[in-house]
Amino acid sequence: MQEKPMRRKDRQRSREEGLAILKNCEYGILSTVDADGQPYGTPLSYIVKDNKVYFHSAMNGHKIDNIKGNPKACFTVVGGTKPVYADNFSTYFESVVIFGNVSEVSDEKEKYDILYELAERYLPDYMDKADGDIKHSLSRTAVYGVEMEVVTVKAKR
Secondary structure, three states, X not given: OOOOOOOOHHHEOOHHHHHHHHHXXXXXXXXXXXXXXXXXXXXXXXXXXXXXXEEEEOOOOHHHHHHHHOOEEEEEEEEEEEXXXXXXXXXXXXXXXXXXEEEEOOOHHHHHHHHHHHHHHHOHHHHHHHHHHHHHHHHHOEEEEEEOOEEEEEEEO
């Protein structure tokens, strides 16, 4: 996908700032399209690693059917939101929109490592249970990565 120019260039931010926003936001939305062209957005927990956004999933379902039928996706996060009134109604925000192909992680060690990082990010106080729980569910858990092919970053502060 070719990146389209941002209309509000005064709000455009760098890719580096986008990576920081991604690391600070808690959840994102993965948007896919089904075989009939129907868009589908799924809220996800995620980690950022090696120019990809990784997430875990069940082995099947609407999202997985969409990915298998068309790996193109969009992943979006919004953070730093604050409604404000400054001469008019507005909102301060920061957002990152990523376009790229989704692929399944098939290597067992890589899957384990990503699931471990997800556990560290979301439940750091329970890391003593992470190894056993991950090993117990590894065979029935899918892990996918969205390649960060196009990244747009926008903020109003």
